Amino acid sequence: MRTEHAGENLAALGPRHWARVEGWGMAVSALGYLHQPESIDELRALFALARESATPVTLRGGGRSYGDAAIGEGCLVADVSRMNRILSWDKETGIVETEPGVTIEQLWKRIIPDGWWPSVVSGTMFTTMAGCAAMNIHGKNNYRAGTFGDNVLEFDLLLPNGDIVTCNREQNADLFHGAIGGFGMLGCFTRLKLKAKKVHSGFLRVEAFNTRSIPHMIEEFEERVEDADYLVGWIDCIAGGRGLGRGTVHSANYLPPGEDPNPRESQVLSVQELPNAIMGVPKSLMWWPLSYFTNNLGMRAINTAKYHAGNIIPRGAMHLQAHAAFAFLLDYVPNWKWSYRPTGLIQYQSFIPAETAAGAFEKLLRLSQKAGLPSYLGVFKKHRPDPFLMTHALDGYSLALDFRVTPRNRAALWNLCHRMDDVVLDAGGRFYFAKDATLRPHVVEQYIPADNLRAFIELKHRCDPHGLLQTDLSRRLFGEQFA
Amino acid sequence: MKLKKKCAIIVGASSGIGAAVARRMAREGWTLALVARREEALADVAADIARRTNREAPRIYPHDVTDFDAVPALFDRIVADLGGLELVLYTSGIMPDVGPEEFNFAKDRQMVEVNLLGMMAWLNEAAHLFSRLGGGTIAGISSVAGDRGRRDRPGYNTSKGAQAIFLEALRNRLASRNVRVVTIKPGPVATPLTEGLGNMPFMISANEAARQIVRALGKSHGTVYVPLRWAAIMTVIRHIPSIIFRRMGI
Known part of the structure; x- marks a missing residue:
């Protein structure tokens, strides 16, 4: 246990936050310090604490990843599921802006009475927008509607240093294409703007x-x-x-x-x-x-x-x-x-x-x-x-x-x-x-195109030079490359 | 991140069953935090344990269990000091004398506060931590006296019966989180609590009670009568119709 930190740090890393966090499949778990920030400020404070105490951060949404993608042994686990407001909904254009912890359940229940349906959904409605974007999830319509990321118009990303960057296909396009599917390695989504699909029947x-x-x-x-x-x-x-x-x-x-x-x-x-x-x-x-x-x-x-x-x-x-x-x-x-x-x-x-x-x-x-x-x-x-x-x-x-x-x-x-x-x-x-x-590291190196992997590691070093964002999955597959 | 193994908190460890269980668990290699109101008595138990085990004395935390508001912070401090936690046992209990013509709210209230509310304050903390950790053992000392409302001790029976219900509810609540909740129901045990009450049926020593309790803490998933014969006796007594029970004088 870390007990060398005084005062506030001790409380944040103290017993009140100890938790064994499981992958959804229950076959893997890790002991960490569970936090559920309710605002960007609280999330930023958590990142600051992580930097000061040199404790890595694991980002977590609905906890629906089957394996170790949202757990981290000894990490501050930032569970964003309480940052769950729908910030705006335009029923004319089908464009919605949400906080990261909004679930697909919240989203579809909000928009279907107006004749819209989320463009891409997972097989469970309990995934969060941040989780869906970070894992770039797909649905049964992937071959037609693309992945979740294909339907994201824009997002804000909180970097480990506390800065917030707005990304879309024009602005910070490299980060846009890295953070979606970036499994929480570059920063935490704090706002996501998505496009829904018009439907003419329930x-x-x-x-x-x-x-x-x-x-x-x-x-x-x-x-x-x-x-x-x-x-x-x-x-x-x-x-x-x-x-x-x-x-x-x-x-x-x-x-x-x-x-x-x-x-x-x-x-x-x-x-x-x-x-x-x-x-x-x-x-x-x-x-x-x-x-x-x-x-x-x-x-x-x-x-x-x-x-x-x-x-x-x-x-x-x-x-x-x-x-x-x-x-x-x-x-x-x-x-x-x-x-x-x-x-x-x-x-x-x-x-x-x-x-x-x-x-x-x-x-x-x-x-x-x-x-x-x-x-x-x-x-x-x-x-x-x-x-x-x-x-x-x-x-x-x-x-x-x-x-x-x-x-x-x-x-x-x-x-x-x-x-x-x-x-x-x-x-x-x-x-x-x-x-x-x-999976093992050499398998990942083989299946991800070398250029993509290189570009992603460059992004990781740029956004998170101290390797603060970690999960058991990232340690297992990328270890030193991300440090 | 590694939590220390075999760490336990015993509340009410300064005398009686609590102290006897503490001695026994320390001998079995547990790292203990001892909580009770009387600091001196607590220090004696800790020093005695240090002598017998040849190890560092368990840390002691003087605390009045009716100081409910102090529990969360104290619990956190103890767990941080221990560096881990696997078991919490609540043994604090009082049983003031109640005369046959006495109807005394102050005494009843005291019993409910010490026996029941103090336990709820401590075991809720334990439940919260263990449910997050996905494991641990919670135990409370109820009593055979909680199985029926007897003419002698309405307040005591109530506090002990309510303890058992609370522990049962915790057990059901935490089952899916891999947390064991053990209800101990001793018959008469020779401790300061029963001193001066004369000859009681099937009375056992605190050490013998502690032996059986520690064994139960290691494996039970439910209610354990100490000694076991009380399970049979109380099964009978629980089933005596009220109309007969009130004439029996027990």
Whole structure:
């Protein structure tokens, strides 16, 4: 413990702020000094304290990163979730300005009654604007709407030295393209200006159908790329043999103007809210029965049932679904991660160019099955490149694989991830820090284009010459390069 | 950032069960912070522990548990001094004599303040810290006297029963944060609290109580009767219908 600092510093680093902060997947955690500043001044004071006491700072938003991207052993953890005011909202232009801790939930609830929807959302609504920008998150419409950063118009960034810099595509453009996707390494977002998407109904038209394999799923995606606004695939990662890579595609479209005769009626919150019970069981308790299925046998049963249920729906059948219900699948069962207690889960998401994707993803599935560590949930998405230095997005596909962590499988699981890294690198693929817990420095050096990495490290040295901003992830992957 | 292992706070460590538990835990290698009202008695316990363990004496913190407002700052100071914390045990308790014809609010209030409110002040601090750290053990000494409202001691029964409810609620609240909350319900123990009350059933020594309590602190996730036979006895007593219980004279 640091006890050498007197007075105020001692209090800020004292027991009242000690906290074991977890990655969302619960598989990694770190002991730090948790602070929840409520204003820019408080945040700036925290940075000053960090400089004086030579204690690094870890920036944290909603804490939804699966791995160690928002935790830092021995760090002052600056959790911005209390800086959560929507500063302005223009319902004519769809431009919104927010503080960093505003969640996607706050945002969509504020704008949908006016006929707008956030341009890019994650699978959970509990991520914050700062977190979304820092990780440059994507949604099920990445191939059309780009990443979160593509829809940011401007932001203010508080640098470790206390200065605030305004960045957009013209002004401080290098910092704009570095800080978005910069995983909290350059400064803390204090204001973000975003562009929302006009919608003409509270509903989407959704079509669901099964696919036999990953090549088949890609084929179906390619056919719909021009027309569908959202595309997402679920993959049964346990099925082997002829069933390898089988899954279900959900394709969704905004309703064109005029088709919904009373858009106002469907754009109210009561229509958008997720249901409170699933089959009579209160949602808040669902993680408990689910915990009996988070094993190879139980998940095989669930995946098989889910796949065959998908076969029952006649092909081409469409149904209307509220935006929130379609977008926030992960929030259907609150705290579903608790079914992975006590040791949690990790997610392994890789992004692979379209031409090599099918073969590489099949290899990943086979590797995990052969290791006896099948993924319990596989989610498939399409992406497009963006201009951000450290981005994960590329012209291709991603597969996100959830793996249960246990004390016994931990070493084998990490080893499996490392072997999967080789497959992804061979296929020219990339990774995503919001999901990562297992990458190693040489993998990162290989997948990030050398020019981008060099430019980012230069930015890091310029904005944060003393390496004040750190996370367990940054130490694991960049160590000395950022110091 | 490393927190020191095996650090504990014992509130009410100057005599009785608290002092006996302190001696025992010190012998098992715990680093202790001892809290109680009487500084001299506390210093004696600390010096005794230092002698027996051949280690540095535990730090002592004189404090009146009814000085509720002082608790947060004192708690922080102790935790910072210790450099870590894994366990907090609240043992402070009083049981003034109450005559059969006596209805004395001042005494009742005192018991609620020392036995219950003091415990709430201290264990809330512990709960707050442990929930942030994702681990730790919280324990309080309730009593078999908290299981029924008896004719002899309305105020004492109330304070002890309420302690047990509070500890149960903390346990439920903190279960998802990996924090254990242990309710200890001793039967009669030979301590200053029971001095002069004559021969009580199944009375045990403070050292024996401490042995059983320390064992329970290491593993229990719930309520522990000390000694165990009280679990059976109280199960019966709890189920005696009120209409019979009031005629029984116990």
